[in-house]
Amino acid sequence: MNNETTTNIIDLSRNLQQKETEIELLQQTFTEIGGELDLDKVFQIVSERARKLINADTLLIPLLDDNCATYTYRGGAGANSEEIIGESLPLEFGVCGWVWKHKRPWWQGMLNELSDEEKNRWEKEVGTMILVPLQGKRHFLGGIAGLNKTGGGSFDKKDLNLLQLFASIVSIAIENAMAVKSMEASHKLNEDYRHRLETVNKQLIESSKELEYLSLFDSVTGLPNRTLLYDRLSREISEVERNDSTIGILLINIDSFKDFNDALGHDRGDDLLNKIARRFEKGIRHNETLARLGGDEFIIILPDQDLLQVTHRAEQFISGLKNEFTVSQQNMVVNASTGVAIYPEHGTTISHLLSHADLAMHEAKSSKLDVCVYNPENDHSAKSLLAMIVEVRKSLEKKQFELHYQPKVDAKTGKVVAVEALGRWTSERHGEVPPSIFIRVLEDNSLIDEYTYWAIETALKQAKEWSKTIGVMRVAVNLSPQTLMNPGFKENIDRVIKNNHDGNLLTFEITENLFLSEFDRLADVLEHICALGVELSIDDYGTGYSSLSRLRRLPVSELKIDQSFIREMVDNKDDQAVVHSTIELAHNLGLTVVAEGVERQSVLDLLVELGCDTIQGFLISKPLAIDAFDAFIKSRNR
Numbered sequence: 001m002n003n004e005t006t007t008n009i010i011d012l013s014r015n016l017q018q019k020e021t022e023i024e025l026l027q028q029t030f031t032e033i034g035g036e037l038d039l040d041k042v043f044q045i046v047s048e049r050a051r052k053l054i055n056a057d058t059l060l061i062p063l064l065d066d067n068c069a070t071y072t073y074r075g076g077a078g079a080n081s082e083e084i085i086g087e088s089l090p091l092e093f094g095v096c097g098w099v100w101k102h103k104r105p106w107w108q109g110m111l112n113e114l115s116d117e118e119k120n121r122w123e124k125e126v127g128t129m130i131l132v133p134l135q136g137k138r139h140f141l142g143g144i145a146g147l148n149k150t151g152g153g154s155f156d157k158k159d160l161n162l163l164q165l166f167a168s169i170v171s172i173a174i175e176n177a178m179a180v181k182s183m184e185a186s187h188k189l190n191e192d193y194r195h196r197l198e199t200v201n202k203q204l205i206e207s208s209k210e211l212e213y214l215s216l217f218d219s220v221t222g223l224p225n226r227t228l229l230y231d232r233l234s235r236e237i238s239e240v241e242r243n244d245s246t247i248g249i250l251l252i253n254i255d256s257f258k259d260f261n262d263a264l265g266h267d268r269g270d271d272l273l274n275k276i277a278r279r280f281e282k283g284i285r286h287n288e289t290l291a292r293l294g295g296d297e298f299i300i301i302l303p304d305q306d307l308l309q310v311t312h313r314a315e316q317f318i319s320g321l322k323n324e325f326t327v328s329q330q331n332m333v334v335n336a337s338t339g340v341a342i343y344p345e346h347g348t349t350i351s352h353l354l355s356h357a358d359l360a361m362h363e364a365k366s367s368k369l370d371v372c373v374y375n376p377e378n379d380h381s382a383k384s385l386l387a388m389i390v391e392v393r394k395s396l397e398k399k400q401f402e403l404h405y406q407p408k409v410d411a412k413t414g415k416v417v418a419v420e421a422l423g424r425w426t427s428e429r430h431g432e433v434p435p436s437i438f439i440r441v442l443e444d445n446s447l448i449d450e451y452t453y454w455a456i457e458t459a460l461k462q463a464k465e466w467s468k469t470i471g472v473m474r475v476a477v478n479l480s481p482q483t484l485m486n487p488g489f490k491e492n493i494d495r496v497i498k499n500n501h502d503g504n505l506l507t508f509e510i511t512e513n514l515f516l517s518e519f520d521r522l523a524d525v526l527e528h529i530c531a532l533g534v535e536l537s538i539d540d541y542g543t544g545y546s547s548l549s550r551l552r553r554l555p556v557s558e559l560k561i562d563q564s565f566i567r568e569m570v571d572n573k574d575d576q577a578v579v580h581s582t583i584e585l586a587h588n589l590g591l592t593v594v595a596e597g598v599e600r601q602s603v604l605d606l607l608v609e610l611g612c613d614t615i616q617g618f619l620i621s622k623p624l625a626i627d628a629f630d631a632f633i634k635s636r637n638r
C-alpha cells in the first residue's frame, strides 16, 4: 500500500466515522424533541445540536412573529447567543429578510448566483453565515442560522445539506410545540374571560337583588312598600277564603304632615316618618303586616280579626302616637286619622278594600275622629254606580258602546306605529260616562267579559280594515285582570282569534296588578296569548305592584309608563328619574317603552333624549272616532 492509498483509507474511515456521529446526532435530536412540547426546551435542544452538527461558534433560531412584520431570535446557543435571544428585527432586515423572501437557504456558495450589485451588498456581511429556512407543515416558521465556523473558514455545501436535513426534521417539532403554546395562551385567555364573566354575573345578581329589594321595600322607613303589601294582602285573602275568616285593614294617614315637612325640611320629615314607623312596629304581631304606601300613609293588615278587635287595635296604634316625638331636639305631637275596612264585608278585591279604607280615613279626617269604619252609606260614588247597572246592562245588550282610537307614534320618526282602542259610552241619564266609571260597573257586575270580547272583536275588525287601507298596524285593547284570569279565557280568545294572522294585529294592555295572581296560571295564560301572535303591554306602569323578577319571567314586550310620571317630568326631577330608570330597566329586559299622556313638545323632546321608543298623548292626538281617525292618518301621512 503506498502512502497515497493509506491517506485515502484514513480519510474515508474518518469520513465514515463523522457520518456515523452526524447520523447519531440527528437521531438523538429527533428522539429528544419528537415528544417535547415545551417550546423553550425544544429551542434549546435544537440550537445546541445544530451548533455541534455544523461546528458553528454561534447558532440562532430567528422565527417570524405573529404580526408578519418582524422576526425574533427565539432560541440560540454558543458565543453571544444570550445577548441576541429575544431581539426583534424588521422582516426585510439582513440575510433573514433575503431567506424569507426567496424561501431558499443562504450560505456562502449563494454569492455566485447573485447579481454583481447584490453580491457587493451581501459579501462582507454574510461571508461566514449559513441560514436555512424552517418550513412547518402549515406555515413558514423562520430559520436556523449558524455564525462563524469554529476554528475559522466558511460553512460549505456539506454543512448546508446537513443543516437542511436537520431543519426538516425539527421544523415539525417546533411547529407542534408552538401550537401547544398558543393553545395554552388561548386557554388562559378563555380562563380569564370566564373569570371576568363570573365577576360580572356576580355583580349582576347583586344589583338585581338590590333592585328587587328597592322594588319591595320603602327606602325611607325600610317597611314593605305598596308592591309587597299587595302581595301579602292577596296571600292573606286566599288564606282567609279557605277558612272563612276576616281581615282588618287600617289605613293610617298622618295629619298635617305637609306642615311638618315644610317646617323641618325633607330630611327631618323623613326622620319623623321613620320614628313613626318604629312606633307602629312595636304594636305589630308576627302574622301582621305594616307597610308604607308612600307620602304620609301607612297600612296595617290584621288577619283573622273581626270588626271589634280591629277597631280596638286601630285605637291602640293611634294612642301610641300620643307620646311626643323628638326630631333634631324639637319635641312634637303627631296625630293621625285611620280608616278601617274589613274583608270580605267591605270588599273582596284589594283595590276595593283599599279605596274603602281610604274613604273611611277621609271620613275620619273630616269628622275629626281618630278612627272611622267604612260605611257604604257615606260612599256616594258607590250609590251612583249602583244606579247605573241597569242602564249599562241594557247598553251592552244593544251594543251601544263604542271604541275610540288613539295613535301611538314612533318617538324618532313620528310615524304612527300602533293604536290603542278606548271604550266610550254615552248614558241617556248621565251623558258621557268615562271608562274609569263604566268599566268598574261592568267589572263589579260580572259583565266585563262580555264587554271585553266585544271590544276585541270590534278592534280586530277595524285593524283588518286598516291593513287594507292604511297598512298593518296593531290595535291595543285593554284587558281587565278579571277577564284574563277567568278560567274560560283561553277558550274564548281562541274563538275570537280564529284566523292565524289575526293575533299579529292585536296587543293586549294589562296592568301590573295582574302579577299578583297565581304565577303559574298567569304565565300559562300569557304564553297562550303570545302563541296566537298577540303582544302584551304593561299599562300604567309605575302605579301598580309588579315585581321585577316576575315581570322578567313573563312574555311581555312593551311597557307603558303611566302619565302621572310623564306629565311634569320636565320640571320634576323625581319623575324624570323614574322615567329615565324605567326606560333603562325596560330596555335591559328587552322591552319597548311607551310614554302615555304626552301633552307638550318639551316633554316629547326630553323623552326622545332619554331613549323612549313610542309616544302616545294629546300632543299627537286625542282618542278619535273612526272617521276622525282615518282623516287624521290621511293628513299625517301627507
Ligand code: C2E
Pocket (backbone or CB within 6 Å): 406, 421, 422, 423, 424, 434, 435, 436, 439, 455, 477, 478, 479, 480, 509, 539, 540, 563, 596, 597, 598, 599, 616, 617, 618, 619, 623
Ligand atoms: P289607559 O288604558 O291608560 O288609557 C289612556 C288614557 O289616557 C285614556 O283615557 C286616554 O284618553 C288618556 N290620555 C291619552 N293621552 C292623554 C294625554 O295626553 N293627556 C291626558 N290627560 N290623557 C290622555 P280614557 O279613555 O278615559 O281611559 C281611561 C282608562 O280606562 C284607560 O286607561 C283604561 O285603563 C280604561 N279603559 C278604557 N277603555 C277600556 C276598555 O275597553 N277595557 C278596559 N278594561 N279598560 C278600558
Ligand code: MG
Pocket (backbone or CB within 6 Å): 420, 478, 509, 539
Ligand atoms: Mg291602556
Ligand code: MG
Pocket (backbone or CB within 6 Å): 539, 540, 560, 562, 563, 596
Ligand atoms: Mg295607561
